[in-house]
Amino acid sequence: MLNLNLLIGLAMGLNLVALGSSRLPSIIRATALQGVLLGIMPLLLDNDFGWQVAAVALATAIGKGVVIPGLLQRAMRAAHIEREIEPFIGFVPSLLLGAGGTIAAVAIARTLPLLPEHAKSLLVPGAIASMLTGLILLTGRVKAISQVCGYLIFENGIYLFGLLLIGSTPLLVEAGVLLDLTVGIFVIGIIVDRIQRAFDSLDTRKLTALRE
Amino acid sequence: MRETLLILVPLFGALVAWFWPSDRSRPWLLPIVGITHLVLASWLLVRPPDVAPDAWLGFDAVARSVLPVVSLLFFLCSAYAVTYLRVRSERGNKVFVSVLLAVMGLLSAGHQARHLGVLWIATEAVTLAAVPLLHFNGTPRAFEATWKYLLVGGTGIALSLAGSFVLGYASLHGGGSGDLTFVALTAQGAALTRTWVLIAWVLLLVGYGTKMGLAPMHTWKPDAYGEAPGIVGALLAGGVTTVAFTAILRVRSVVAAAGEGAIADRTLLAIGLFSMLVAAVFLLGTRNFKRMLAYSSVEHMGILAIGASLGPAGVFAALFHVWSNGLTKGALFLSAGNIRRAAGSAEIDDVRGMSVLTPRSSMIFVAGLFAVTASPPFGPFFSELLVLRAALSAQHYVAVAIFLASLLFAFFGLSRVVFAVVDGRPRAGSVAGSLKFVESAGSLAAPAVLLGLSLWLGLFTPDVLRSAWAAAVVQLYPTP
Numbered sequence: 001m002l003n004l005n006l007l008i009g010l011a012m013g014l015n016l017v018a019l020g021s022s023r024l025p026s027i028i029r030a031t032a033l034q035g036v037l038l039g040i041m042p043l044l045l046d047n048d049f050g051w052q053v054a055a056v057a058l059a060t061a062i063g064k065g066v067v068i069p070g071l072l073q074r075a076m077r078a079a080h081i082e083r084e085i086e087p088f089i090g091f092v093p094s095l096l097l098g099a100g101g102t103i104a105a106v107a108i109a110r111t112l113p114l115l116p117e118h119a120k121s122l123l124v125p126g127a128i129a130s131m132l133t134g135l136i137l138l139t140g141r142v143k144a145i146s147q148v149c150g151y152l153i154f155e156n157g158i159y160l161f162g163l164l165l166i167g168s169t170p171l172l173v174e175a176g177v178l179l180d181l182t183v184g185i186f187v188i189g190i191i192v193d194r195i196q197r198a199f200d201s202l203d204t205r206k207l208t209a210l211r212e
Numbered sequence: 213m214r215e216t217l218l219i220l221v222p223l224f225g226a227l228v229a230w231f232w233p234s235d236r237s238r239p240w241l242l243p244i245v246g247i248t249h250l251v252l253a254s255w256l257l258v259r260p261p262d263v264a265p266d267a268w269l270g271f272d273a274v275a276r277s278v279l280p281v282v283s284l285l286f287f288l289c290s291a292y293a294v295t296y297l298r299v300r301s302e303r304g305n306k307v308f309v310s311v312l313l314a315v316m317g318l319l320s321a322g323h324q325a326r327h328l329g330v331l332w333i334a335t336e337a338v339t340l341a342a343v344p345l346l347h348f349n350g351t352p353r354a355f356e357a358t359w360k361y362l363l364v365g366g367t368g369i370a371l372s373l374a375g376s377f378v379l380g381y382a383s384l385h386g387g388g389s390g391d392l393t394f395v396a397l398t399a400q401g402a403a404l405t406r407t408w409v410l411i412a413w414v415l416l417l418v419g420y421g422t423k424m425g426l427a428p429m430h431t432w433k434p435d436a437y438g439e440a441p442g443i444v445g446a447l448l449a450g451g452v453t454t455v456a457f458t459a460i461l462r463v464r465s466v467v468a469a470a471g472e473g474a475i476a477d478r479t480l481l482a483i484g485l486f487s488m489l490v491a492a493v494f495l496l497g498t499r500n501f502k503r504m505l506a507y508s509s510v511e512h513m514g515i516l517a518i519g520a521s522l523g524p525a526g527v528f529a530a531l532f533h534v535w536s537n538g539l540t541k542g543a544l545f546l547s548a549g550n551i552r553r554a555a556g557s558a559e560i561d562d563v564r565g566m567s568v569l570t571p572r573s574s575m576i577f578v579a580g581l582f583a584v585t586a587s588p589p590f591g592p593f594f595s596e597l598l599v600l601r602a603a604l605s606a607q608h609y610v611a612v613a614i615f616l617a618s619l620l621f622a623f624f625g626l627s628r629v630v631f632a633v634v635d636g637r638p639r640a641g642s643v644a645g646s647l648k649f650v651e652s653a654g655s656l657a658a659p660a661v662l663l664g665l666s667l668w669l670g671l672f673t674p675d676v677l678r679s680a681w682a683a684a685v686v687q688l689y690p691t692p
Contacts, residue, residue, distance in 0.1 A: 113405050115385055131374070138367065144359075151366060158374045165380045168390030169329070207356040210435040 004044045008122040008160065011037050012102055015133035018153060019098040020091055022084050024145050027137075028072050031149045031156075034130075035064025038156055042166055053166065060159070068152065076145055089140030101132040123160050130157030214252055215261060215271035215324060218279070221248050222317035229310040238309050239297040242290035245313055246283075249320070253283035258676060260683075265395050268327040274458055277684035279323040281535045282451040284665070285542050286316050288658040289443045292546055295654030296443060299553065303348065311344045315447070322455035328376045328392040331459055335372065335423060338452055339365050345444045346436055357435035364432040368422025372459075375415030379466070382408030394462050398690065401469040409470045416463045417479060423456035426483050426517055427490035430510045434498075437506035438558065442549020445502070449509045449545065450538035457516050457534065461527065464520065465688045480521035485611055487514030488618035495625025501551070502558040504629045505544055508584060511622050512537045512592075515599060518615065522602040524685045529598030531681040536591025536669055537584075543662035544580040547573045550659075551633065554649040560629055565638030572651050574634045576659045581630045583666050585623040591669035 011034050018030040039061025042053050076082070089097070105128035112124060134154025138147055225245035232238045256271050257280045263270035271279070293312070297305045315338055322334035346361055347354040380392055386403040388396070397404070422429035437445045460480075467476045491511035498504050512533070519530025548558075550573035555563040567574040583590035586597075596619070603612050669677075 113385060113407055138363070147363065151363075151370070154367070155370055158370060158377065161374065161381075162377045165377060165384060165390070168384050168388075169380055169392060207359060210353060210356055210360070210438065 004041060005120075005122045007037050007041055007044070008126040011156070011160075012122075012126055012129050015102070015130055015153060016095060016098050018149060019133060019136060020095040022091055024076055024082055024084060024143065025073070027084075027146055027149045028069050028076070031072075031152050032065050032069035034153065034156055035066075035069070036061050038159055039065060041160075041163060045163065045166065056166070064152065064156065072145055072148060081143060081145070084141055084143050084146050087141045087146075089136065094136050094140050097136055098129075098133050101136075102129040105129040105132065118164055123163055127157045127161035130154070130160060133157075214256055215275075216269070218249060218252055218256070218271070218283075218320040218324070219269075219317050221245060221252070222313045222320065226310045226313035226317065229313055230306065232306075232309075235301070235305055238305055239294045242293050242309060242312065243287065245316070246287035246290035249316065250280075250283045250287040253280045256280075257680060260680075263326075266391075266393055268330050268393065269321065269324045270326055271324055272326060273680070273683040273687040274462065275324045277531045277680045278454050278458060278534050279320065280680075281538050282319055282323065282454055285450045285538050285662070286319075286447065288542060288662055289446050289546070292655065292658035293443050295652060296441065296549070299649065299655075300441075303350070307344050308348055311341055312443075312447075315341045315345070315451075319451050319455055323458060325459075326393050326395065326462075328379060328394070328397070331462070332369075332373055332376050335420070335455060335459065336369050338455065339369050339423065342444070342448065342452065346440045348441055348444070349439065351439070354439045357432075357439035361432045361436045364422060364429070368419050368429060370419070371415050371422070372419025375412045375417075375419050375463075378408055378415060379412035379463070381405075382412055382470075394466060397466045398469040402471050404466075404470040406470065406472065409467055409472055410475065413463070413467045413472065413476055413479070417460065417483070420456040420459045420463070421483065421517075424453045424460070424513045424516075425506075425510050426513050427487040427510055430487065430490070430506075430513075433510060434494075434503040434506040437509065437545075438500055438503040442545045442552070445505065445549075446542040446545035449505070449541045453509070453513060454534055454538065457513070457520075457530075460517075461520055461688055465690075468689075477521040477523075480517045481608070481611060484514040484517030484519075484521060485614050485618075487511065487517065488615065488622075492618040492621035492625065495622050496628075498625070498629065499560050500558045501548055501560060501563070501629050501633050504626060505541070505548060508544075508622065508626060509541060511618065512541070512584075514618075515596060515615075518611070519599045519602065522599070522606050522608075524689050525605065526599060526602035527688055528681050528685050529595055529602055531684055532598060532673070532677075533592065533595035535677070536595045536666060539662050539666040539669060540580060540583045540590065540592055543576055543659045543666065544584060546655075546659035546662065547576040547580060550649070550651065550655050551577060554651075555633075560632040562639070563633050564636040565634075567634045568638050570649075570651055572656050573659070576656070576663055578630060578634055579663055580659075581626055583663065585626055586619060589667065589670045591666045594670045594673070 014030045014034045018027050021027055039057050042057045105125040108128060109124040114124065131154050134150045134157060137150025137153060141147055141150065222245050225241055229238055229241050232241065257276055260276050261271055263272045318334050318338045318341060322331060322338060325331035325334050343358060343362065347358040382404045383397055383400055384390065385405040385408060386400060388400050418429060425433045464476050467473060488511050491507045491514060494507045495504060498507060515533055516530045519526045519533060551566050551570055552558045554570045555566060557563055584592060586593045600612065600615065603615065
């Protein structure tokens with residue numbers, strides 16, 4: 001359990017890295033590293049793991065850690081954009097929000113009813129903190145790539161919570177879930193590519209033709 | 213077997229469409245699959261199959277109460293699509309036809325999902341599959357609409373996954389064995405951990421509510437409906453939202469079994485009334501007749517949520533409203549599509565006098581306006597009357613007042629836009645443009661039939677439908 005908590009702690013730290021950095025490559029790297037960590041986690045759970053858990057782990061690590069970050073980097077290079085400029089929520093405020101949210105997540109998780117075997121785990125606080133980080137990035141950034149990273153971190157939070165269930169729910173569902181999530185980001189990646197061609201910039205602030 | 217065919221036939225059709233060599237003949241696959249699906253769905257409606265209680269997918273009472281109308285809508289839209297795709301022959305239709313068929317297969321799966329995870333996978337797959345349909349037109353505005361749809365819809369779908377996990381944990385914490393079928397969750401009932409059930413309810417309501425387009429999660433809707441072809445709008449408004457609504461109904465009955473039904477109903481009522489109010493306000497302001505349809509859809513999703521909050525009588529009315537709204541919206545979207553094509557714009561500042569240029573589509577559009585604003589004797593009048601009666605008997609007088617006021621303002625907003633488009637003298641520019649689009653039997657039959665069905669549903673609601681809705685209510689409100 002200690003090892004697992006260490007990894008979750010690292011993942012929570014990566015949340016703050018993603019919130020605090022203005023350079024897109026570092027946000028993508030932080031997201032990718034978090035994905036790899038998430039892939040290792042199922043192997044460290046107490047359940048005796050079979051091939052299904054191993055498959056989930058492998059698919060997560062490759063999908064979240066390699067494939068999607070690779071796509072994001074390609075989109076970034078195609079658009080010649082390296083930096084997040086003038087975000088809606090500045091870097092320091094979002095860092096403070098994220099840090100405050102992480103502390104709050106730990107406090108909230110303590111009040112929630114958990115099974116005895118999950119009581120000492122950081123899975124629930126990690127899940128809440130990552131979902132919060134994801135939402136801050138989704139709403140506080142203007143570049144499409146940072147928003148996609150925010151969406152990924154948001155999903156990572158949900159995945160962390162899902163790890164609580166990996167022993168009890170049929171893995172069929174888990175695998176299907178994973179596949180769908182990956183495809184989801186893949187499609188978003190394609191869209192980013194298309195937006196770039198249509199607008200010559202990955203700035204979602206320019207998406208304002210449709211309004212009342 | 214028949215119920216599995218509902219899913220497999222469209223998916224197989226999608227595969228065939230993908231490898232079909234000719235753009236000219238490919239669209240005919242749509243009505244062929246559509247009529248097969250409709251025959252199967254009608255057969256299942258009349259002769260429902262036995263469903264094993266622990267089945268993950270099955271044509272149960274809830275699926276039976278709404279899936280046939282989605283099938284009906286799909287068939288009529290697919291018949292319309294043949295003409296539409298011929299008019300739009302400058303764009304390839306391989307992706308469009310395949311994806312449209314795949315969406316129908318996934319919608320059939322979503323309606324029949326009796327398992328929390330399967331339901332989520334089907335909804336997620338529909339969300340993603342709809343993406344190519346939305347940017348069919350390929351314009352920068354369509355890209356923008358698609359991006360917003362993905363971002364908002366993606367977040368909603370992620371939240372509903374989080375909600376599914378939390379509900380799963382509520383079951384695990386309460387001593388469950390990890391069986392996430394709705395039957396098992398309902399059976400666990402009061403043993404589910406309350407705190408987790410409430411968190412799950414909030415996440416699932418927001419998540420599936422985004423898919424339904426309830427305010428304030430409706431922001432993707434005007435953009436998507438405004439930029440997508442009329443058929444896509446009709447299917448999104450009548451089919452995809454219905455899956456999300458049945459999802460909310462199924463989850464609500466689990467939450468009620470856990471003893472938190474009162475809280476679930478109160479939140480549904482609040483979010484429903486808020487959706488109606490928001491829709492009414494935006495309807496008074498919008499200047500685009502396709503976006504107007506989106507706000508009207510938000511309003512009707514609000515009515516569904518209100519119905520769902522009012523106990524068995526309300527749910528019966530809401531299921532009725534799924535039918536009447538789906539058929540009426542179909543007629544409006546398809547006739548609006550014709551008008552948009554002839555006029556070259558959907559802004560009321562650019563479009564007027566369409567009763568001269570497209571007289572028949574305009575006639576359907578105006579009749580559809582009266583139908584959708586609950587004028588008797590169309591279907592929506594009777595279903596909304598039932599919702600109103602359920603609200604009165606539950607003594608929600610304030611809610612009734614807000615409901616009626618929103619309906620009134622929505623009527624002002626809708627009629628303002630519709631008559632601005634239809635009346636007056638056509639603009640000089642649009643007369644030349646309208647020569648490119650000629651009203652034909654293919655582009656008029658589907659909306660006219662949909663409007664006729666809406667009328668028929670109001671005047672002669674068939675007994676088989678009444679019994680299907682009643683059976684769904686029994687499934688959702690099991691007597692202990």
